[in-house]
Amino acid sequence: MGEHKLLTEHFGTEGLQTLAVYERVGGYQGLREALSRFTPETLIDEVKASGLRGRGGAGFPTGTKWGFLPKDVFPRYLCCNADESEPGCFKDRALIDENPHQLIEGLLIAAYALQVNTAFIYIRGEYHDQRLLLERCVEEARAAGHIGANVLGSGFSCDVIVHGGAGAYICGEETALIDSLEGYRGQPRLKPPFPALKGLYGKPTVVNNVETLSNLPHIVQRGGAWFKQLGTEKSAGTRLFCCSGHINRPGTYEIAMGTPIRELLEEECGGIWKDRSIKAFQPGGGSMQVLLPEHLDLPLDMDAVAQAGSSLGAGAMVFMDETTCMVNVSMRLVDFYHHESCGKCAPCREGTYFESDLMHRLEAGHLTLEELHTLADICDNMNGKCFCPLGDTATWFVMSAFKAFRDEFEAHCGAGACPVRTASAQLVTA
Numbered sequence: 001m002g003e004h005k006l007l008t009e010h011f012g013t014e015g016l017q018t019l020a021v022y023e024r025v026g027g028y029q030g031l032r033e034a035l036s037r038f039t040p041e042t043l044i045d046e047v048k049a050s051g052l053r054g055r056g057g058a059g060f061p062t063g064t065k066w067g068f069l070p071k072d073v074f075p076r077y078l079c080c081n082a083d084e085s086e087p088g089c090f091k092d093r094a095l096i097d098e099n100p101h102q103l104i105e106g107l108l109i110a111a112y113a114l115q116v117n118t119a120f121i122y123i124r125g126e127y128h129d130q131r132l133l134l135e136r137c138v139e140e141a142r143a144a145g146h147i148g149a150n151v152l153g154s155g156f157s158c159d160v161i162v163h164g165g166a167g168a169y170i171c172g173e174e175t176a177l178i179d180s181l182e183g184y185r186g187q188p189r190l191k192p193p194f195p196a197l198k199g200l201y202g203k204p205t206v207v208n209n210v211e212t213l214s215n216l217p218h219i220v221q222r223g224g225a226w227f228k229q230l231g232t233e234k235s236a237g238t239r240l241f242c243c244s245g246h247i248n249r250p251g252t253y254e255i256a257m258g259t260p261i262r263e264l265l266e267e268e269c270g271g272i273w274k275d276r277s278i279k280a281f282q283p284g285g286g287s288m289q290v291l292l293p294e295h296l297d298l299p300l301d302m303d304a305v306a307q308a309g310s311s312l313g314a315g316a317m318v319f320m321d322e323t324t325c326m327v328n329v330s331m332r333l334v335d336f337y338h339h340e341s342c343g344k345c346a347p348c349r350e351g352t353y354f355e356s357d358l359m360h361r362l363e364a365g366h367l368t369l370e371e372l373h374t375l376a377d378i379c380d381n382m383n384g385k386c387f388c389p390l391g392d393t394a395t396w397f398v399m400s401a402f403k404a405f406r407d408e409f410e411a412h413c414g415a416g417a418c419p420v421r422t423a424s425a426q427l428v429t430a
């Protein structure tokens with residue numbers, strides 16, 4: 001198990017960002033095969049058979065999602081979600097930086113399966129260089145006949161539009177992304193109706209993550225059954241994990257699903273830095289619940305991590321060493337959600353404000369024990385009661401850390417300063 005290169009196989013190849021080099025390593029063969037060997041229906045079946053689940057966070061089966069589009073309603077739209085703004089997440093950026101044509105090829109394969117004639121890549125505002133790179137690659141692919149009318153002489157036509165966001169985390173939520181693409185302020189829409197029925201411009205729409213789409217050329221070429229046998233029963237294929245925090249080798253690693261988390265930490269990331277021990281980690285980015293050293297033997301499997309009370313989310317692993325103050329980490333994450341709350345619903349807009357205020361006072365050692373319990377009340381009034389998951393997830397890390405490190409949270413109350421950082425400073429000096 002362990003490292004398994006599929007999406008990252010050609011990373012580092014000089015000039016891979018050009019069409020010529022991408023084609024030299026077998027690029028666009030998947031698209032050719034999709035157009036010649038499959039009908040849209042059989043292609044959807046192949047993706048269903050592969051067991052591919054979305055890599056954007058929720059892990060919904062891709063083929064099943066595609067199957068929700070109503071028959072005979074056109075036009076339909078496809079949006080690639082490249083908004084990647086989850087704290088700790090940078091694997092989509094790596095996929096675009098290193099192999100942009102792989103994404104474009106995957107997008108075109110999905111467009112053919114869904115019979116979409118206009119596909120969008122919605123890219124995070126801060127990914128300015130990546131947007132320019134994608135625009136250049138789209139033009140290159142268009143000039144070669146891979147994009148536009150009569151793709152590769154197949155009779156299927158598809159245009160691709162790269163659209164830059166304005167740097168709002170909420171625009172990664174699929175309905176807010178659609179709002180933003182339509183030119184409105186990006187805010188989530190009420191579901192149902194789901195985008196599959198009523199999405200962009202009121203038409204059937206599929207939103208898929210960069211990594212999800214980048215898998216498609218490989219599934220077409222090697223077959224759904226081959227893909228399914230990589231990984232575990234319910235988590236097929238490989239996944240890119242962007243690893244950061246207190247480790248020796250931060251970076252993006254492609255790993256077969258089912259590999260123990262400990263193997264990812266020790267073999268790929270080089271273990272915890274400075275010979276320190278691990279205190280906690282987040283397996284799926286800023287939104288996900290904290291896990292503890294005893295969870296390191298869990299397999300990288302979406303269901304196994306969910307059973308342990310967290311989620312692999314978008315594949316962002318943040319490791320924290322023994323000197324980390326869990327109150328400080330919680331405060332910083334809460335600040336992020338407070339800043340990014342779109343303001344549409346009161347529980348999130350007001351809740352993140354109060355959460356942030358309490359966390360700042362707690363971290364500075366100025367909160368009373370009674371006020372600490374207000375924090376739990378506030379989170380309870382948000383979780384499951386917000387308009388979209390942003391508000392729910394603004395409570396997940398802090399509440400899980402409060403539960404797992406209750407002594408640490410309580411020790412801050414009335415301490416006048418952060419007791420963990422004071423103790424850590426002594427440890428570091430020693």
Ligand SMILES: Cc1cc2nc3c(=O)[nH]c(=O)nc-3n(C[C@H](O)[C@H](O)[C@H](O)COP(=O)(O)O)c2cc1C
Binds near residue numbers: 056057209389
């Ligand atoms: C607040 C919020 C932010 C999100 N940000 C992203 C993102 O940056 N990229 C992404 O692919 N999905 C993001 N999602 C999930 C999307 O709504 C959607 O589920 C995903 O793009 C579907 O793609 P997939 O089926 O390929 O995973 C976000 C969800 C929420 C609630």
